[in-house]
Amino acid sequence: FFGMFKNLTSGRVLTADILAEPMARMREHLANKNVASDIANEICKTVAKGMLGVRVGGLQNIRQLVEQSMETALTRILTPVSSTDIIRDIEHAQQKGRPYTMAFVGVNGVGKSTNLSKVCYWLLQNNKRVLIAACDTFRSGAVEQLRVHVRNLRALSDNQNVEIFERGYGKDSATIAKDAIAFGASNGFDVVLIDTAGRMQDNEPLMRALAKLVSVNSPDKILFVGEALVGNEAVDQLEKFNRALRDFSGQSKPRHIDGIILTKFDTIDDRVGAALSMTYTTGQPIIFVGTGQTYTDLRKMNVSQVIRALLRA
Amino acid sequence: MVLNELGARINGALQALSKESVIDSKAVDALLREICGALLESDVNVRLVHQLRENVKKQINMDDLATSSNKRKVIQTSVYDELCRLVDPGVQPWAPRKGKQNVIMFVGLQGSGKTTSCTKLALYYKRKGMKVGLVCADTFRAGAFDQLKQNASRAHIPFYGSYSEADPVRIALEGVGKFRKDRFDLIIVDTSGRHKQETELFLEMEQIAAAVKPDNTVFVMDGTIGQAADAQARAFKESVDIGSIIITKMDGHAKGGGAISAVAATGSPIIFIGTGEHMHDLDRFSARPFISKMLGMGDLTGLVET
Ligand SMILES: Nc1nc2c(ncn2[C@@H]2O[C@H](COP(=O)(O)OP(=O)(O)OP(=O)(O)O)[C@@H](O)[C@H]2O)c(=O)[nH]1
Ligand SMILES: Nc1nc2c(ncn2[C@@H]2O[C@H](COP(=O)(O)OP(=O)(O)OP(=O)(O)O)[C@@H](O)[C@H]2O)c(=O)[nH]1
Numbered sequence: 068f069f070g071m072f073k074n075l076t077s078g079r080v081l082t083a084d085i086l087a088e089p090m091a092r093m094r095e096h097l098a099n100k101n102v103a104s105d106i107a108n109e110i111c112k113t114v115a116k117g118m119l120g121v122r123v124g125g126l127q128n129i130r131q132l133v134e135q136s137m138e139t140a141l142t143r144i145l146t147p148v149s150s151t152d153i154i155r156d157i158e159h160a161q162q163k164g165r166p167y168t169m170a171f172v173g174v175n176g177v178g179k180s181t182n183l184s185k186v187c188y189w190l191l192q193n194n195k196r197v198l199i200a201a202c203d204t205f206r207s208g209a210v211e212q213l214r215v216h217v218r219n220l221r222a223l224s225d226n227q228n229v230e231i232f233e234r235g236y237g238k239d240s241a242t243i244a245k246d247a248i249a250f251g252a253s254n255g256f257d258v259v260l261i262d263t264a265g266r267m268q269d270n271e272p273l274m275r276a277l278a279k280l281v282s283v284n285s286p287d288k289i290l291f292v293g294e295a296l297v298g299n300e301a302v303d304q305l306e307k308f309n310r311a312l313r314d315f316s317g318q319s320k321p322r323h324i325d326g327i328i329l330t331k332f333d334t335i336d337d338r339v340g341a342a343l344s345m346t347y348t349t350g351q352p353i354i355f356v357g358t359g360q361t362y363t364d365l366r367k368m369n370v371s372q373v374i375r376a377l378l379r380a
Numbered sequence: 381m382v383l384n385e386l387g388a389r390i391n392g393a394l395q396a397l398s399k400e401s402v403i404d405s406k407a408v409d410a411l412l413r414e415i416c417g418a419l420l421e422s423d424v425n426v427r428l429v430h431q432l433r434e435n436v437k438k439q440i441n442m443d444d445l446a447t448s449s450n451k452r453k454v455i456q457t458s459v460y461d462e463l464c465r466l467v468d469p470g471v472q473p474w475a476p477r478k479g480k481q482n483v484i485m486f487v488g489l490q491g492s493g494k495t496t497s498c499t500k501l502a503l504y505y506k507r508k509g510m511k512v513g514l515v516c517a518d519t520f521r522a523g524a525f526d527q528l529k530q531n532a533s534r535a536h537i538p539f540y541g542s543y544s545e546a547d548p549v550r551i552a553l554e555g556v557g558k559f560r561k562d563r564f565d566l567i568i569v570d571t572s573g574r575h576k577q578e579t580e581l582f583l584e585m586e587q588i589a590a591a592v593k594p595d596n597t598v599f600v601m602d603g604t605i606g607q608a609a610d611a612q613a614r615a616f617k618e619s620v621d622i623g624s625i626i627i628t629k630m631d632g633h634a635k636g637g638g639a640i641s642a643v644a645a646t647g648s649p650i651i652f653i654g655t656g657e658h659m660h661d662l663d664r665f666s667a668r669p670f671i672s673k674m675l676g677m678g679d680l681t682g683l684v685e686t
């Protein structure tokens with residue numbers, strides 16, 4: 068797509084006019100990579116603004132200039148500013164003698180329960196004792212799903228360091244999480260992983276219930292699980308989950324999403340735009356990337372690879 | 381469903397055009413820019429959006445259009461037609477026939493809503509007086525059989541599955557065989573989620589299809605899917621004979637444009653829309669009334685009938 072830009076004469080100063088066409092192309096290029104429209108527009112606007120008045124040097128053409136500026140902007144957006152070292156945080160909690168708690172939240176079917184199980188596997192590899200709290204008390208088979216994972220994980224890691232805490236269906240999930248954390252604390256668990264039911268961001272009763280689970284239990288980390296397949300909805304999902312945590316918490320210092328797990332990364336080829344939409348919207352890091360359906364399919368995000376995929380023709 | 385929002389924007393753009401005193405190619409470009417922007421925000425495939433723009437442009441040859449009232453009519457009709465083409469492949473949707481044993485196989489990406497929609501569809505036809513059975517041929521996902529079992533039990537629909545058998549082809553065959561023998565009218569086979577990048581998984585799907593020989597294969601797409609929809613839909617189409625599409629999770633904010641792209645990719649019609657997690661949350665879908673409603677028509681219906 069960049070191939071069609073002609074070279075600029077050296078010494079020329081970039082104007083809004085010169086930039087309009089390449090930026091329009093860039094917006095569409097990003098849309099094709101599955102970056103949400105609003106986000107693509109905003110990023111392109113910022114990048115174009117930064118390029119205004121720049122004097123073109125000897126061998127540069129506009130393609131290289133746009134690409135360089137874009138790369139810088141994308142690196143800034145995608146590089147985490149806060150720490151993503153969960154093991155260190157867990158050890159911190161261990162020193163205080165309490166379990167570290169993580170809640171997995173998100174819309175329906177994105178991979179919360181599966182990736183919770185992958186995180187559990189990773190924690191077991193790091194010699195942590197993990198309790199899985201089955202707080203999806205709504206979706207059929209949700210409890211059995213976690214039971215199977217726990218059985219598999221026990222067999223795989225050849226130890227008894229993982230257990231499930233379940234109270235069946237229909238019960239209040241905030242209370243189950245609370246009981247699970249108490250159980251974890253008195254039984255020497257290092258981590259409690261809280262699985263929650265999927266919910267649409269516009270479903271107010273369910274969003275209120277989630278805000279309650281959070282305010283009752285103050286999990287150490289609220290992980291938003293989002294799938295790389297999602298398009299423009301990524302933005303709305305994240306904004307509304309954050310808004311619900313803020314508006315429905317009834318607390319003076321409400322919580323927000325602390326990090327993201329980007330799932331189904333293996334299903335999208337190089338249309339990696341959701342990674343950008345999600346980090347741009349929240350300013351929070353992608354802590355893990357889900358790359359498949361087995362326990363080992365969990366990775367740290369490779370920022371430069373994502374950027375390369377985003378800019379690739 | 382927020383498709384109405386998209387409709388409102390397209391409608392707004394069309395109305396703005398009606399207010400223009402001169403309709404020249406600049407006005408048309410502005411209209412198309414607005415419409416295409418709205419479609420991209422709804423996750424419609426970028427290539428399809430391009431096509432729509434080109435087709436409208438081609439259809440409205442500005443020089444040939446004499447009066448400006450005629451121009452408006454032609455432009456609006458052309459936009460309406462192109463939008464219909466997006467969601468209407470022009471083939472009659474398949475429906476199970478009474479007095480015959482019908483087999484439907486559900487396929488789709490992971491977590492798209494297959495298992496949930498299976499029960500919904502089973503219930504839909506059960507209420508129409510058919511004897512319906514559900515087969516769980518997902519032996520991969522943890523808790524898959526429990527999920528189907530609990531859903532089916534709640535809806536009082538007979539089901540077949542196994543906790544121990546690992547071969548989905550075998551279960552599918554056994555389940556369909558059993559329900560056939562028991563003279564069921566409609567047998568719905570649920571399968572695991574899969575994606576084109578794992579060829580093994582597609583092979584498995586082909587084997588299940590070869591074994592149960594479905595009368596119709598339903599492709600289930602999540603209404604929030606973005607630009608990856610097209611490639612996945614194409615791959616599914618190449619691997620099995622997709623006959624119908626169900627778009628799920630349309631009870632939220634999603635506009636469904638990504639999933640709609642599957643129509644062009646598969647040439648198959650959308651038959652139902654999932655509008656919630658409960659078993660009755662399933663709406664029938666038909667393309668043209670849908671577009672009319674989306675555009676809050678009234679003024680346009682009149683135009684189209686002339
Ligand atoms: N290809 C692929 N599939 C995944 C990934 N993560 C999860 N899945 C699949 O996505 C489907 C849904 O996963 P779940 O973990 O049940 O999703 P969930 O968010 O817990 O779903 P609900 O609880 O129903 O809202 C399953 O088939 C998983 O195997 C991933 O990284 N890649
Ligand atoms: N809000 C809403 N949720 C839905 C709808 N259809 C399905 N779901 C939810 O989406 C999630 C995934 O649905 P499943 O039926 O398990 O999806 P699947 O395609 O069978 O998943 P795999 O078998 O893992 O590939 C569940 O939480 C369902 O309750 C819908 O129309 N609206």
Ligand SMILES: [Mg+2]
Nearest residue numbers: 179180203209
């Ligand atoms: Mg779950």
Ligand SMILES: [Mg+2]
Nearest residue numbers: 494495518524
């Ligand atoms: Mg399923």
